[in-house]
Amino acid sequence: MGLVLANEYVSSTKGGGVMADISSTTGPYRKAVRRFAAEQVLPYYRDWRAAGAPPRDLWLNAAQSGLLETSVPAAAALAEETGRAGVDLAMLLAHSAIAVPLILRAGDNALQHRWSSALVSGRLVAAAVRPYRSATQDAQACTARAVPDGRRYIVYGQGGLTCPGSDPDLFIVPAYTGRNADPAGLRLFAVEAAAARVGRRRLRLENCGWDSIEVSFDDVVVPAGNVLAEGARAAVELANSAMREAVWAAHASAGAAAEALRRLSSTRPVTATAEQARLRGDVGDAATQLAQAAHALADDPLPVAEARHLHDLCSRIRQHLDSRLAGVTPRSA
Structure with a gap:
């Protein structure tokens, strides 16, 4: 797997870094994401943020637009393009690129028959529950017992x-499955939200524009067929989902940085200053690092620390670009 970032700003910096033809394979998908963001997200986005969550139609409409892809390249492309548009749709990725592949890959035949059509069409929404105190899905932070x-x-x-x-x-x-966090006893369960004795509480975390659902269980009965992974495999699935989330967050930040760079390139003066040139180089470096991260992720789990570093780097570039653009008048056509 190679770089999924847009060619126009990668090639304009330092030769494109680790390039492959994955951009061309996601071209139509990127166009669909941009159209979806412009027509079905941006007009309502401010109201959704005020409400704490998008409507359920978001998943249905995304499926109808062909956006609920489960592949890593498609997920990265969606993250970048929504980052460019200035919207956060990570909840779509939590469904289509983490929860759905796990259920379809690991669930038994009865479970797949019951849920697969509804999941793919967006009629049923799925998401992983992140343990408390664990931004990295650390299995040791799990407090639920089975x-x-x-x-x-x-x-x-x-x-x-x-x-x-x-x-x-x-x-x-x-x-x-035991009182102690014995790795052999770890399980990943698919639990229906409507099941009896499942507790749900909506809350908004600090510095987060969306609400989360706090989930608790009071002797909830879960069929054995709903076990998706056990032991070491369950721990790997948890770690991989966190790594992918971090990489997609980095892609979203890179997309936002790319959009800021595009705006910077279209402002006065037309001749780039030394500062603008340096910022171009910084974005190019970020693109190259994201390329290497994406390449590594295809074959081997990306270390969480590296993904965090990429996310922080792109966030700093975006903030720097935005500060440079403040008060700048766009060049007339």
């Missing part, structure tokens, strides 16, 4: 928080 009971489990305790902006019908929940 007691085996024949062909079912009894799940209890605090589950954690959903992706901001997502109020799903289906939770992917990590829980241990």
Whole structure:
């Protein structure tokens, strides 16, 4: 896998870094994302933010527009293009690129038959529950417990928080089958939000523009067929989902930085100053690092620390560009 960032600002800096033809394969998808953002998100985005979450139609409309792709390239493209548009739709990625692939890959035949069509069409929304105190989906932070009971489990305790902006019908929940955090006892469960004794509380975290759902379980009965992963595999799935979230956040920041750079290039004076040239170089460096991260992610899990670094780097570039653009009059056509 290679770079998913837009060619126009990568090639204008330092030769494009690690380039591949993945941009061309996501070209039509990118256009669909841009059209979707312009027509079905931006006109309502301010109201959605005030409400704390987008309407359920967002998932249905995204599916009808062909945007609920499960591949890594498509997810990165969606993150970049929505970052360019200045909107945060991470809740779509939490559904289509993390929860749905896990259910379709690991769920048993009965579970897939019951949910696959609704998940792919956006009629059913799924999201992972992140343990408390764990921005990285650390399995050791899981506090929910699951007691085996024949062909079912009894799940209890605090589950954690959903992706901001997502109020799903289906939770992917990590829980241990013992009192201690023994890796062999870790399980990933698919739990229906409408199940009896599932607690849900909406809250907004500090510095977050969307509401999250705090999930708890009071002896919730979960069929054994709803176990998606066990032991070491469950821990890997948790870590991989966090890595992908971090990489997509970096792509979104890079998309926002690219848009700021485009605006910078269209302002007076036309001749780039030394500062503008330096900013171009910074964005080029970020693009190259994202290319390397994307390449590594295709073959081997990307270290969370590296993904965080990329996200922070792109965020700093975006802030710097925005500060440079403040009060600048766009060049007339």
